[in-house]
Amino acid sequence: MTASDFLSRLRGRHNEGIVALTIVLLALIVGALNPGFLGLATVFNVLRNSYEPLLFALGVMLVLLMGGIDVSFDAVGIFAGYGTSVLAAHGLLGGHLWLMFLVSTLIGAGLGAINALIVSLGRLSILIVTLGTRGIFVGVMLTFVGSSFISDLPMSLQTFNIDYLYQTHTATGQLAGLQILVVPIAITCLLIDLGLRFTVIGRGIYAVGGSEEAARRAGFPVGMIKTIVFCCAGALAGAAGMVHVSLIGYANPQDIVGNELIVIAAVVLGGASIFGGRGSVLGTVLGVLLLELIQYCLIILGVQSSWDNVAIGVMIFVGIALQVKRAPGGRARVFAGGAKPSESPS
Amino acid sequence: MSQNTTLVETLARATAALRREHSPLPILGVTVLVFAIFAVLAPDSFPTAANLSSIGFQVPETALLGLGVMLSMVLGGIDLSVVAVADLAGVTMVQYFTYVGATRPGHDGPLVIATGIAIALLVGAVCGAINGLIIGRLRVLAILATMATMEVFGGLAIAWTGGNTLPDVPQPILDIANLSPAGIPLPAIILLVCAVCAALLLNGSRFGIRATLVGANPRAANLSGIREKGAQLGIYTASGMLASVAGIIFVARTAGATPNYGAGSYVLLAVVIAVLAGVDPLGGFGTVLGVLLAAFALDMIRAGFVALQLNQFLYEAAQGAILIVVLALGATARGDMHWLARLRRHPR
Numbered sequence: 001m002t003a004s005d006f007l008s009r010l011r012g013r014h015n016e017g018i019v020a021l022t023i024v025l026l027a028l029i030v031g032a033l034n035p036g037f038l039g040l041a042t043v044f045n046v047l048r049n050s051y052e053p054l055l056f057a058l059g060v061m062l063v064l065l066m067g068g069i070d071v072s073f074d075a076v077g078i079f080a081g082y083g084t085s086v087l088a089a090h091g092l093l094g095g096h097l098w099l100m101f102l103v104s105t106l107i108g109a110g111l112g113a114i115n116a117l118i119v120s121l122g123r124l125s126i127l128i129v130t131l132g133t134r135g136i137f138v139g140v141m142l143t144f145v146g147s148s149f150i151s152d153l154p155m156s157l158q159t160f161n162i163d164y165l166y167q168t169h170t171a172t173g174q175l176a177g178l179q180i181l182v183v184p185i186a187i188t189c190l191l192i193d194l195g196l197r198f199t200v201i202g203r204g205i206y207a208v209g210g211s212e213e214a215a216r217r218a219g220f221p222v223g224m225i226k227t228i229v230f231c232c233a234g235a236l237a238g239a240a241g242m243v244h245v246s247l248i249g250y251a252n253p254q255d256i257v258g259n260e261l262i263v264i265a266a267v268v269l270g271g272a273s274i275f276g277g278r279g280s281v282l283g284t285v286l287g288v289l290l291l292e293l294i295q296y297c298l299i300i301l302g303v304q305s306s307w308d309n310v311a312i313g314v315m316i317f318v319g320i321a322l323q324v325k326r327a328p329g330g331r332a333r334v335f336a337g338g339a340k341p342s343e344s345p346s
Numbered sequence: 347m348s349q350n351t352t353l354v355e356t357l358a359r360a361t362a363a364l365r366r367e368h369s370p371l372p373i374l375g376v377t378v379l380v381f382a383i384f385a386v387l388a389p390d391s392f393p394t395a396a397n398l399s400s401i402g403f404q405v406p407e408t409a410l411l412g413l414g415v416m417l418s419m420v421l422g423g424i425d426l427s428v429v430a431v432a433d434l435a436g437v438t439m440v441q442y443f444t445y446v447g448a449t450r451p452g453h454d455g456p457l458v459i460a461t462g463i464a465i466a467l468l469v470g471a472v473c474g475a476i477n478g479l480i481i482g483r484l485r486v487l488a489i490l491a492t493m494a495t496m497e498v499f500g501g502l503a504i505a506w507t508g509g510n511t512l513p514d515v516p517q518p519i520l521d522i523a524n525l526s527p528a529g530i531p532l533p534a535i536i537l538l539v540c541a542v543c544a545a546l547l548l549n550g551s552r553f554g555i556r557a558t559l560v561g562a563n564p565r566a567a568n569l570s571g572i573r574e575k576g577a578q579l580g581i582y583t584a585s586g587m588l589a590s591v592a593g594i595i596f597v598a599r600t601a602g603a604t605p606n607y608g609a610g611s612y613v614l615l616a617v618v619i620a621v622l623a624g625v626d627p628l629g630g631f632g633t634v635l636g637v638l639l640a641a642f643a644l645d646m647i648r649a650g651f652v653a654l655q656l657n658q659f660l661y662e663a664a665q666g667a668i669l670i671v672v673l674a675l676g677a678t679a680r681g682d683m684h685w686l687a688r689l690r691r692h693p694r
Contacts, residue, residue: 069489118670122677125627127424127489128617132669135614139663147659257610261497274487306509309501316494320486 012283015271019286023293030297037300040168041176050292051181052247054285055240056263057270058192059233061284064267065196066229067209067276068126071260072115073237075137078256080107081241082141085150085251088157095154101242108238109231111137116230120223138257150251157246181243188236193281205229209276262312266291269319291315373624373636377643384650391653399531401645403523406537407599409641410592411612412619413544414585416637419620420548421561421581422629423481423488429612430500431473431586432593433605437503437512439466439594440603444514454516462519466590473499474586475579482578496613503605512603522598533595537638540591545634547584557581562630611662618669619644626676644668 012018031038056073063070084093084104093099111133118129164177196202204225207215216222245251270287272279291312298311385393411428418425439462448454448462473495480491525532548554557577560567564574597603621627622644623636644665651661 118674121674124670124673124677128621128627128673129670131614131617132666132673135666135669136663137666139659139661139666142659143657143663261493264493268490274490304505304508306505307501309497309504311501313494313497313499313501316490316497320490320494321484 012271012280016280016283016286019270019283019290023286023290026290026293026297030300034300036172041174042296044166044168044176044178046289046292046296047182048176048179048247049296050288051179051185052240052243053263053266053292054185054288055188055236055243056260057266057284057288058189058281059236059240060263060267061270061272061279061281062192062205062229062233062236063126064272064274065205065209065276065279066226067212068119068130069264069274070115070126070130070230070233071264072111072130072134072137073233073240073263074256074260075134075141076108076111076234076237077241077244078253079111079137079141079145079241080104080238081245081256082150082251082253083107083145084242085153085245086146088154089150089152093154095156097154097156097160100154100157101239104242105235105238108241109235112230112232112234112237113227115234116227119230120226134257142253145253147253151249153245153250158249160246161249188239189281189285192232196281201225201228206277209278211277261316262291262295263288265312265316265319269315287319373622373639373643376622377639377646380643380646380650384646384653388650388653392650397649397653399526401642401649402526402531402534403599404648405641405645406531406533407592407595407608408612408615408619408645409537409638410540410588410595411616412623412637412641413541413634414588414592415616415620416623416625416632416634417544417548417581417585417588418488418492419561419625419627420558420629420632421488421578422564422627423578424492424617424627425477425582425585426489426492426613427473427477427496427499428585428589428592428616429608430496430503431470431589432596433603433607433609434473434499434503434593435466435469435590436593436597436603436607437507437605438469439463440512440514440597441506443516443519444512448516449514454518456518459516459518462516463594466594467587470586470588470590470593471583472586474583474589477586478579478582481582482575500606500609507603507605509605511600511605513601515597515601515603519594519598520601522595523601533598536591536595540588541634541638544584544588548632548634553577553580558630558632564629614662614665614669615644618665618672621669621676622672 027038027042056077059073060070081104084100084107087093087103088095088100093103115130115133118124118133119126160180162177163180165180165182167175167177169175196205201224204215204220204222207218207220208222208225212222215225241256244256248255266287267279267284268274268287269290270279270283270285272283294311294315295308298308299305381393391397411432414428415425442462442465443449443458446453446458448458477492477495480486480495481488484491522532522536527535546554548558553576556567556572557580559570560572560574560577568574596607600607619637619640622640623633625632625636647664647668648661651658651664
């Protein structure tokens with residue numbers, strides 16, 4: 001293997017290597033500026049902030065692989081999370097943690113199925129359909145499920161928050177721990193990655209993203225693939241909503257919706273192509289970690305939170321720039337979730 | 347016999363006109379229908395002069411944003427940053443007013459006000475131009491580019507104000523939100539002026555027609571010698587300026603510059619307005635009249651919800667539902683709903 005081969009393998013098919021390198025560099029730079037920074041506590045804290053966006057990001061990535069942009073994931077997440085909390089507060093779930101996560105995931109999958117249904121009605125743009133379903137989910141939730149805080153959540157949910165596998169302290173003496181949550185999430189990532197690589201449906205997702213018409217003629221069950229993807233994305237979002245509630249300790253129906261950009265930025269940064277057909281779990285994980293690390297560093301360095309949005313916007317730019325540089329010729333016509341450049345009438 | 351024929355003929359022509367692509371009749375019909383429904387459901391509170399006047403003050407904000415999104419859709423893109431640009435323009439304008447002390451008595455002369463407005467428009471143009479350059483020259487996808495610029499522009503507004511609302515709005519600006527010369531709300535007059543300009547730009551200028559061609563078929567336009575970069579730059583600059591006018595109206599109506607005003611819901615609303623107006627998200631067609639009617643219809647729905655004392659959250663759900671229904675209807679017209687055709691051929 002030549003040196004350039006080795007370098008491109010290190011870089012990864014979707015620039016994952018570059019993202020990983022950026023993470024390392026950033027950590028070293030901030031570590032130099034703030035000596036207490038480099039340590040296990042930082043790792044644990046960044047991980048803790050990453051669980052929720054990672055689950056969302058995996059869902060977004062799945063839909064993006066198919067060639068569509070889903071913007072309804074945060075609405076699905078809060079609907080599932082808040083809805084489950086309402087059920088739990090009424091004692092219907094018996095305080096069982098696993099049941100709450102299951103219900104939340106199922107609600108999410110159901111909402112994802114609604115997305116799938118509407119998109120399959122015709123050649124509807126996924127972006128605009130999910131823009132619509134997002135409004136519907138949020139509106140329906142606030143109208144019919146409730147619009148008030150829920151703070152009396154079952155005990156199991158509250159202690160789950162501080163169930164640590166391993167604990168340590170930050171430089172300033174605060175507690176930081178590796179939560180049990182990391183295990184199911186790592187397993188989820190692994191399952192999705194294996195599924196994408198080694199199952200027919202998984203390869204089918206890439207195929208549909210590459211060219212839907214070609215995939216259909218090659219015999220892939222395009223309709224079923226789309227339904228599965230949307231349901232999985234919904235399930236992931238539902239789980240993310242529950243993670244959000246458990247990490248915060250109360251259920252606020254006005255949460256989550258409005259912070260979706262950082263998730264999409266992470267997915268794009270992680271190398272997933274906006275046209276579909278390219279992307280990896282590893283890239284998405286690294287993208288989320290990088291963005292969370294950046295936000296964490298901004299706090300550590302004392303930058304005011306009002307600059308957060310600007311930082312996120314710049315990060316999206318960086319992710320885009322990396323992608324555009326890679327695509328030969330850089331075709332940039334937007335197809336809001338539907339046909340690809342090769343399928344346009346031009 | 348002849349009477350039946352003419353009746354059938356008229357009906358046939360009417361349905362043909364309705365189904366003709368890009369006809370303004372459907373949206374006009376929708377507007378009238380919405381008005382009729384709410385007038386019947388809430389006869390005491392809906393069709394009153396006061397209610398219509400309040401709609402007249404409310405519609406221009408969203409209509410201007412809708413015009414901005416419509417322009418970007420003509421090119422096959424989508425401009426998600428319109429609200430952020432509006433906010434940034436408003437914040438910049440009020441920062442200027444604070445800097446020159448325009449709220450002090452006697453310091454709000456026409457020159458100061460005109461400069462403030464010009465600054466807002468300039469901000470809108472610059473932001474729009476940035477969008478246009480990124481999309482046209484850097485060849486970045488419109489949705490991604492405007493997502494990023496939405497964060498950056500909005501973030502700048504937030505950082506500049508520390509997240510607070512700036513209160514120093516001079517009286518003449520505040521008057522925009524209250525005056526009704528000749529019984530027509532001033533914001534509505536502003537909207538009409540902007541709409542006429544937009545219509546002239548889109549349909550009556552070489553630039554506008556070329557931009558429409560670029561949106562309809564970029565490859566053919568390119569081969570015909572039309573530069574896509576110029577179209578992107580011009581369209582997004584225009585969109586940015588329309589957004590900044592909306593931002594000025596925001597400031598007037600809320601008596602302050604709020605850095606993330608309408609950041610969540612207004613973007614969805616602007617897209618719904620554009621799609622409801624019959625604009626094809628794939629590019630190639632835009633109608634100013636359609637946007638005005640759509641904005642009007644949607645605001646009537648909002649006012650109707652209020653009159654019927656329905657939950658305000660339901661309005662957002664309704665927007666989403668309208669978006670999807672209009673999309674689906676567009677798909678039927680395009681013949682994309684194959685399962686529907688199959689159903690018609692084999693009725694069970």
